[in-house]
Amino acid sequence: MSANPHETYMSRCLTLAAKGRGKTLSNPMVGAVLVYQGRIIGEGWHQAYGAPHAEVEAIERCWEPDKISAATLYVSLEPCNHYGKTPPCTELILKHKIKKVVVGSLDPNPQVAGQGIARLKAAGCSVQTGILEDACLKLNPGFMKFHGAKRPFIHLKWAQSLDGFMAPAEKKAYWISHQLSKQWVHQMRTEHQAILIGIQTLLDDKPQLNVRYWKGKDPQICIIDPQGKSLQTPEILRKMKNPWIFTAKQLQEHSNHFSLYPWEDLETMIQELYQQNIQSVLVEGGAKTLDYFLQAGLWDQATVFTSQTTFGSGLKAPQMNITPDKNLLLATDQVLIYENSGSRV
Numbered sequence: 001m002s003a004n005p006h007e008t009y010m011s012r013c014l015t016l017a018a019k020g021r022g023k024t025l026s027n028p029m030v031g032a033v034l035v036y037q038g039r040i041i042g043e044g045w046h047q048a049y050g051a052p053h054a055e056v057e058a059i060e061r062c063w064e065p066d067k068i069s070a071a072t073l074y075v076s077l078e079p080c081n082h083y084g085k086t087p088p089c090t091e092l093i094l095k096h097k098i099k100k101v102v103v104g105s106l107d108p109n110p111q112v113a114g115q116g117i118a119r120l121k122a123a124g125c126s127v128q129t130g131i132l133e134d135a136c137l138k139l140n141p142g143f144m145k146f147h148g149a150k151r152p153f154i155h156l157k158w159a160q161s162l163d164g165f166m167a168p169a170e171k172k173a174y175w176i177s178h179q180l181s182k183q184w185v186h187q188m189r190t191e192h193q194a195i196l197i198g199i200q201t202l203l204d205d206k207p208q209l210n211v212r213y214w215k216g217k218d219p220q221i222c223i224i225d226p227q228g229k230s231l232q233t234p235e236i237l238r239k240m241k242n243p244w245i246f247t248a249k250q251l252q253e254h255s256n257h258f259s260l261y262p263w264e265d266l267e268t269m270i271q272e273l274y275q276q277n278i279q280s281v282l283v284e285g286g287a288k289t290l291d292y293f294l295q296a297g298l299w300d301q302a303t304v305f306t307s308q309t310t311f312g313s314g315l316k317a318p319q320m321n322i323t324p325d326k327n328l329l330l331a332t333d334q335v336l337i338y339e340n341s342g343s344r345v
Contacts (some may be wrong), residue, residue: 006074006269008275009033010104010132016045016054017139022190026279028107028140032058032075032178036067055079055089059096069097076104076136080127081116090119103129104136108147119203142192142280145300152273153280154303155192156290157185162211162318166287167315174311178331181305183213188303190216192282194244194273197287199225206236209284219282220244222273224289226263246272266296302338305330 016031025048032054034042038107039066044057051062055075062068079101093101101120106129107113117127139143145153159176160166168174175183189195195209202223210218221243223230228249230237237243237258246263261272273281283293293299302320326337 005038006102006128006131008070009035009074010076010102010136012040012043013054013074013104014132014139016043017076020046020048022187022214025049025080025191025217026277027191028077028143030054030075030077032073034058034062034071034073034228035069036064036071041067041071053080053086053089055142056086056092069099069327070101071098072100073098074104074131076100076132076139078103078105078107078112079116079120080107080112081119082111088116088119090116093120093125093191094123097175100126101128102131103127104131105129108144108208110147141300141336146274146279150274151270152194152278153301154270154283154293154299155188155280155320156283156293156299157188157304157318158285158290159234159288159305159307161307161309161311161314163210163310163312164317165311166285168311168316169314173227176307176309177305178307180331181307181333181335184210184330184335186214187216188282189219192280194222194278194281195219196222196224196281196289197336198286199227199229199282200224201287202230202236203222203233204286206239207306208283220278222246222281224263226267242293266292266298270298273328287315287318289304294318297340297342300338301340304338306334306336306337308332 012033013031017029023252027046027049029046030053033040042058042062044054044061046054055073059068073093078091081090088217120127142153145151158166161176177323189211209221218241221240223243224246226248229245230245244261245258246261248263248268263269283290301338320338322338324336325339328335
């Protein structure tokens with residue numbers, strides 16, 4: 001436990017917030033606790049998109065309601081001061097006459113962006129900010145990148161053999177990762193609003209790109225297909241839930257099974273995804289598509305699963321020439337996680 005009580009209670013906020021992982025999109029994960037004389041008397045988190053915010057949960061579920069006005073409210077993200085799916089949290093805080101509020105990080109959403117704190121201070125609240133700020137910011141990378149850099153958070157993911165191949169040379173069914181790694185990938189899918197592949201991966205692998213090994217919402221499927229090849233095999237598209245096809249061809253086809261978007265280059269596609277309110281994209285391949293993002297420096301995180309399988313030859317996996325930030329072992333797979341500190345905005 002931290003010697004700093006502010007950090008101790010904010011850490012609890014982060015633990016609570018993480019309970020909403022994969023369920024709150026496009027809202028952020030947020031946790032809150034009420035503390036009275038060194039005791040937590042109420043806590044809550046944002047449980048799902050459209051559900052009450054963390055502050056509301058902590059206040060309404062407080063088990064010593066007569067002490068709320070004398071308590072300190074800790075919250076991992078700045079309270080909102082506008083009407084959205086729910087009323088402003090600032091009004092509830094003021095209604096209960098809470099005089100002290102401790103905030104982890106400011107909310108970059110232009111609808112909030114300091115206004116929540118300003119409203120509380122104007123009403124006489126004591127507000128302290130920046131407690132475990134880095135951890136609070138990292139909790140919601142998609143939300144922060146979307147509102148801060150005006151583009152989605154881009155997460156690259158691939159699996160490779162021990163000798164560095166994504167697929168064997170011969171065309172045959174193959175299995176690279178351990179089952180637990182596959183389950184983790186499906187969890188990752190629930191944490192992103194979109195999943196993206198290139199046309200060759202679609203034609204070669206016919207992936208489902210849904211969530212089968214984890215509980216959660218399927219991401220929006222996106223396919224880079226400059227020449228419109230996928231439209232020549234519509235049976236593949238019909239097995240997917242309204243995939244978005246990014247194509248450079250002037251095509252007039254319209255279907256209930258897919259949507260067409262213009263393709264020029266990666267940056268214009270990323271901006272189109274931003275315009276469609278996509279906050280985070282999981283890029284699952286193939287090798288050429290992943291290299292597009294790596295060469296452009298247009299990525300924020302990369303997760304690489306390396307199995308004990310060897311292929312000898314085949315499709316080479318992308319090369320990472322930087323030191324991983326995390327090196328994990330999941331069953332028999334090594335998992336390297338890279339953060340792009342110089343990612344382009």
